[in-house]
Amino acid sequence: MALKQKSAEAPADAKKRKIVSFAKTDRGVEANECIKIFLVSSQDEVVSKEGFCIDPIGLNQYFGEAGIIYGYKDLKINIWLSTVSFHAYADISYASTADGGKGITDLKPGLENIFGEALLDKNEFLQTFSTESQCVGNIVSAGTVLGCYSLNEDGDSSDAHLSDQSTVEHQIVRMNLHSLPVGLLYSRLVPLTLLLIDGSSPIDVTDPGWHVYFVVKRVRSHSADCDLRLVGFSLIYRFYHHPDNTRLRLSLILVLPPHQGLGHGRRLLESVNAVAVSENVYDLTMEEPSEYLQYLRSCLDTLRMLDFEPIKPAVNTAASSLMDSVSKKPSKSLADPPAHAVEIARQKLKINKKQFLRCWEILLYLNLDPKNLKSMENFRASIAARAERDVLNNDIGVKGKRLIEVPNDYDHDMTFVVYYPLGEDSDEADGRFDDENGADQRKQLNKMIDKRLEEIAEIAERVSLLRS
Numbered sequence: 001m002a003l004k005q006k007s008a009e010a011p012a013d014a015k016k017r018k019i020v021s022f023a024k025t026d027r028g029v030e031a032n033e034c035i036k037i038f039l040v041s042s043q044d045e046v047v048s049k050e051g052f053c054i055d056p057i058g059l060n061q062y063f064g065e066a067g068i069i070y071g072y073k074d075l076k077i078n079i080w081l082s083t084v085s086f087h088a089y090a091d092i093s094y095a096s097t098a099d100g101g102k103g104i105t106d107l108k109p110g111l112e113n114i115f116g117e118a119l120l121d122k123n124e125f126l127q128t129f130s131t132e133s134q135c136v137g138n139i140v141s142a143g144t145v146l147g148c149y150s151l152n153e154d155g156d157s158s159d160a161h162l163s164d165q166s167t168v169e170h171q172i173v174r175m176n177l178h179s180l181p182v183g184l185l186y187s188r189l190v191p192l193t194l195l196l197i198d199g200s201s202p203i204d205v206t207d208p209g210w211h212v213y214f215v216v217k218r219v220r221s222h223s224a225d226c227d228l229r230l231v232g233f234s235l236i237y238r239f240y241h242h243p244d245n246t247r248l249r250l251s252l253i254l255v256l257p258p259h260q261g262l263g264h265g266r267r268l269l270e271s272v273n274a275v276a277v278s279e280n281v282y283d284l285t286m287e288e289p290s291e292y293l294q295y296l297r298s299c300l301d302t303l304r305m306l307d308f309e310p311i312k313p314a315v316n317t318a319a320s321s322l323m324d325s326v327s328k329k330p331s332k333s334l335a336d337p338p339a340h341a342v343e344i345a346r347q348k349l350k351i352n353k354k355q356f357l358r359c360w361e362i363l364l365y366l367n368l369d370p371k372n373l374k375s376m377e378n379f380r381a382s383i384a385a386r387a388e389r390d391v392l393n394n395d396i397g398v399k400g401k402r403l404i405e406v407p408n409d410y411d412h413d414m415t416f417v418v419y420y421p422l423g424e425d426s427d428e429a430d431g432r433f434d435d436e437n438g439a440d441q442r443k444q445l446n447k448m449i450d451k452r453l454e455e456i457a458e459i460a461e462r463v464s465l466l467r468s
């Protein structure tokens with residue numbers, strides 16, 4: 001019996017040891033660590049191994065289990081992504097391969113998951129710089145030019161070699177995505193969106209509701225033909241609004257990393273706003289904007305609202321009531337915009353309700369004197385009241401069911417939350433955070449309020465600077 005046990009245990013121990021020794025010899029390498037991606041605009045940049053190194057989001061998700069690549073010693077994957085034709089080439093190097101117990105990861109499926117058919121072998125890739133040099137220009141020239149601007153691009157080294165006779169102009173061009181060449185160009189841009197936008201996923205290019213707005217850089221010189229390069233793009237979806245209108249939703253915006261922070265994204269957003277106004281759509285919304293995009297959007301919309309005469313009296317009234325109020329707990333109506341202000345901003349500026357409320361808070365802040373502690377205290381209380389109302393659906397378990405409208409970026413007319421109030425403006429309401437769970441919620445709510453106040457102050461400061 002003892003012997004039997006011993007013999008039964010021996011192979012198991014051996015197996016354990018084996019696993020340990022594999023783990024030591026091949027711990028693998030994370031895709032994030034061994035892959036570098038460079039944007040290149042010429043053959044020379046590939047040959048001299050130059051190019052703009054981008055910082056992709058989550059390469060690990062495309063490779064093996066948890067992004068670990070096994071079986072390679074000193075693996076390096078340099079990917080060259082052409083900003084002329086948006087084809088890619090992967091230069092893979094390693095000292096040796098060996099199966100250390102986890103096999104040798106096949107790199108092809110991971111790379112194809114990102115780059116699809118845009119992934120070429122080296123020779124084909126190098127050739128695209130001449131064979132496809134006009135690919136963006138040929139397609140975009142059929143679009144509708146919405147606006148032109150020139151920039152002093154201090155950070156853009158591609159302008160450095162231009163002769164005195166060359167002119168650089170940027171254009172914003174709108175195109176229907178379901179036209180075949182545009183759809184093909186967009187499909188080559190998908191890898192960039194996967195690499196640079198968190199949570200992005202491809203869309204159905206055959207749906208006629210999609211438009212793409214391209215930002216292109218046009219370089220004209222006497223010696224050569226006009227050279228046209230893609231700088232950024234945005235996807236806009238148009239959908240029906242009952243009974244006889246449409247709405248626009250910005251689903252994606254990307255400025256290529258070498259051109260970010262130079263004003264292209266802002267101009268792209270301004271163009272989309274201008275289209276929404278000129279075509280008199282119901283409103284313009286955004287699909288899950290990143291924090292920076294939301295910041296940029298709020299800067300722009302606050303500037304627009306600051307110049308918008310019809311809401312000025314309402315802003316002044318709300319701001320003075322915050323300054324004058326001596327109440328310990330200002331009622332929510334003190335800082336809330338009147339319904340007509342929300343409505344007129346939607347009609348004329350195409351700003352939807354949720355975005356209006358964000359900018360409204362910034363407008364109020366801009367009207368307050370930071371040295372007047374009472375008004376700042378009242379302002380914080382009004383932000384807190386709104387934040388509390390936004391999370392009120394947590395108050396389940398209390399008598400008196402209510403239905404409230406919760407504005408969202410898609411359709412504020414359609415979203416409702418059932419909640420059970422404690423009496424918002426009564427002392428009873430303070431009891432809602434009393435138990436342990438409630439204390440935790442209060443802590444989170446306070447954090448949320450502090451963050452919101454910081455954002456308001458940051459945008460207000462930026463907006464004041466831009467107007468000075």
Ligand SMILES: CC(=O)SCCNC(=O)CCNC(=O)[C@H](O)C(C)(C)COP(=O)(O)OP(=O)(O)OC[C@H]1O[C@@H](n2cnc3c(N)ncnc32)[C@H](O)[C@@H]1OP(=O)(O)O
Pocket residue numbers: 196197198250251252253254255256259260261262263264265266267286287288289290292293296299300303462466
């Ligand atoms: C729905 C979605 O797509 S979510 C994902 C969003 N996209 C991404 O995250 C992809 C990666 N990021 C990007 O592509 C870009 O950074 C974008 C699209 C978010 C922004 O585009 P950029 O070209 O970088 O921004 P741009 O330079 O135009 O604007 C930024 C500056 O303009 C300033 N600005 C705003 N309004 C104005 C104005 N009226 N006049 C002058 N400057 C202004 C902003 O304050 C900001 O400067 P700051 O950061 O120093 O305060």
